[in-house]
Amino acid sequence: MSEPNKTESKGSGAASRAAAATALFQVLEKGESLSTALPNATATLSASDKRLASAISYGVLRVLPTLNKLVGAKLQQPLKGKLKILHYLLLVGAYQLYCQRIKDHATVSATVESAAVLKKRNNKALVNGVLRQLLREAPEANDNFERQLPEDNNQNHPRWLVQQLEHDHGNKTEVILRENNQHPPMWLRVNERQFSRDDYLRQLQAEGIEAVADPQARNAIRLLTPCSVDKLPGFHEGAVSVQDRSAQLAADYLNVDASHRVLDCCAAPGGKLLHLLERHAFDYPVQAVELDANRIERIKENLTRQQLFAEVHCADAADTSAWWDGKSFDRILLDAPCSATGVIRRHPDIKWLRRQSDISELAELQGKILRALWETLAPGGELLYATCSILRDENQTQVGAFLKQHSDATLIPIEANRDMLQILPGEADGDGFFYARLKKAQ
Numbered sequence: 054m055s056e057p058n059k060t061e062s063k064g065s066g067a068a069s070r071a072a073a074a075t076a077l078f079q080v081l082e083k084g085e086s087l088s089t090a091l092p093n094a095t096a097t098l099s100a101s102d103k104r105l106a107s108a109i110s111y112g113v114l115r116v117l118p119t120l121n122k123l124v125g126a127k128l129q130q131p132l133k134g135k136l137k138i139l140h141y142l143l144l145v146g147a148y149q150l151y152c153q154r155i156k157d158h159a160t161v162s163a164t165v166e167s168a169a170v171l172k173k174r175n176n177k178a179l180v181n182g183v184l185r186q187l188l189r190e191a192p193e194a195n196d197n198f199e200r201q202l203p204e205d206n207n208q209n210h211p212r213w214l215v216q217q218l219e220h221d222h223g224n225k226t227e228v229i230l231r232e233n234n235q236h237p238p239m240w241l242r243v244n245e246r247q248f249s250r251d252d253y254l255r256q257l258q259a260e261g262i263e264a265v266a267d268p269q270a271r272n273a274i275r276l277l278t279p280c281s282v283d284k285l286p287g288f289h290e291g292a293v294s295v296q297d298r299s300a301q302l303a304a305d306y307l308n309v310d311a312s313h314r315v316l317d318c319c320a321a322p323g324g325k326l327l328h329l330l331e332r333h334a335f336d337y338p339v340q341a342v343e344l345d346a347n348r349i350e351r352i353k354e355n356l357t358r359q360q361l362f363a364e365v366h367c368a369d370a371a372d373t374s375a376w377w378d379g380k381s382f383d384r385i386l387l388d389a390p391c392s393a394t395g396v397i398r399r400h401p402d403i404k405w406l407r408r409q410s411d412i413s414e415l416a417e418l419q420g421k422i423l424r425a426l427w428e429t430l431a432p433g434g435e436l437l438y439a440t441c442s443i444l445r446d447e448n449q450t451q452v453g454a455f456l457k458q459h460s461d462a463t464l465i466p467i468e469a470n471r472d473m474l475q476i477l478p479g480e481a482d483g484d485g486f487f488y489a490r491l492k493k494a495q
């Protein structure tokens with residue numbers, strides 16, 4: 054199948070819809086993540102067209118099965134081969150008709166025009182016909198031009214994931230699925246080297262940006278309405294970073310002080326690393342290990358923005374001979390590669406990119422890294438195991454198996470009466486996250 058062309062400059066409405074269709078094609082046909090596909094598909098667009106393409110792409114992925122059903126019912130036969138891109142364009146059109154505050158005629162004409170942007174000029178009539186049929190049969194729109202979407206039995210999740218969540222979380226599944234389909238809030242982490250959280254809240258207020266402090270994560274601020282980072286006072290000087298409040302808890306649970314030798318393992322893009330460096334002026338340079346060379350660039354950018362330093366190794370964490378100098382660590386943060394099932398509301402493409410078979414493979418990798426790192430931990434030292442997964446195999450079962458195999462490991466309760474902490478998506482307005490603290494015998 055030939056790849057769809059990147060959007061070319063046309064009418065701006067058409068270009069952003071064509072870019073959204075292209076990004077969706079890349080995710081759902083080529084297995085690319087949306088965070089890679091979207092910047093590529095929108096590279097030539099204006100900032101406002103980028104925003105529209107992004108809102109459409111994220112939105113379509115949140116309710117993909119419902120839209121597939123609506124569009125599929127209007128096609129005499131599925132669109133295949135070189136016409137497949139038009140299927141994604143029709144999803145884009147259907148999403149706007151139902152879920153966006155855009156007038157119907159504007160949606161239809163811009164989406165039809167997008168067929169030309171995608172070099173499918175001869176198929177404009179098909180796009181027009183399907184969208185008009187959808188419109189005829191759609192429920193009445195409200196005053197914002199939005200419509201009630203038909204229900205989906207699996208709340209727009211893959212069946213295997215629903216079953217896994219039911220197995221792991223029982224009657225909480227319904228709420229998890231609902232939370233996964235919400236738009237996530239924007240959280241900031243205040244750099245306490247530069248400002249107290251109260252000071253920064255006052256600066257936001259002065260700029261007319263409404264925000265509230267988190268009662269638990271001491272550097273965390275939630276914006277009542279997400280905004281561009283360019284609008285945040287001091288962002289480019291490192292005053293704040295964007296980081297979910299659940300992820301910010303790592304800096305507390307690691308129980309670190311400035312005299313510790315610290316390892317941050319699986320460190321990119323560096324959110325938790327930077328948080329630790331903002332809080333402590335360490336006696337020894339913090340070591341960070343990350344496998345992906347491209348993602349290491351993100352760590353370096355973040356270190357530069359904050360003017361902080363860490364020793365960064367590009368290596369497989371499980372192969373300690375490749376990066377470890379033999380000096381034991383007092384504290385290790387292992388933010389393990391995982392299914393990311395706790396952050397679906399931020400990355401709805403995860404629902405469609407992740408396969409059931411990935412979970413056992415990830416659990417194996419996590420166990421391998423955990424066992425290897427244990428050898429680098431000093432007697433009396435602590436390792437914080439973290440994931441943004443909400444699946445037991447990657448979390449409680451993983452840690453349970455490790456404790457059985459390692460008589461020198463004990464669990465330090467994360468909080469009173471809570472040995473390990475599983476935060477579910479939406480709890481305290483945060484992402485789904487898991488934490489377990491392991492202590493090595495003296």
Ligand SMILES: C[S@@+](CC[C@H](N)C(=O)[O-])C[C@H]1O[C@@H](n2cnc3c(N)ncnc32)[C@H](O)[C@@H]1O
Nearest residue numbers: 319320321322323324325344345369370388390
């Ligand atoms: C959950 S992310 C880490 C997020 C990071 N700690 C932060 O706070 O910004 C997991 C990272 O593990 C990396 N990774 C995967 N397998 C690895 C391995 N074998 N060794 C080291 N890093 C690995 C991935 O490239 C990814 O960047």
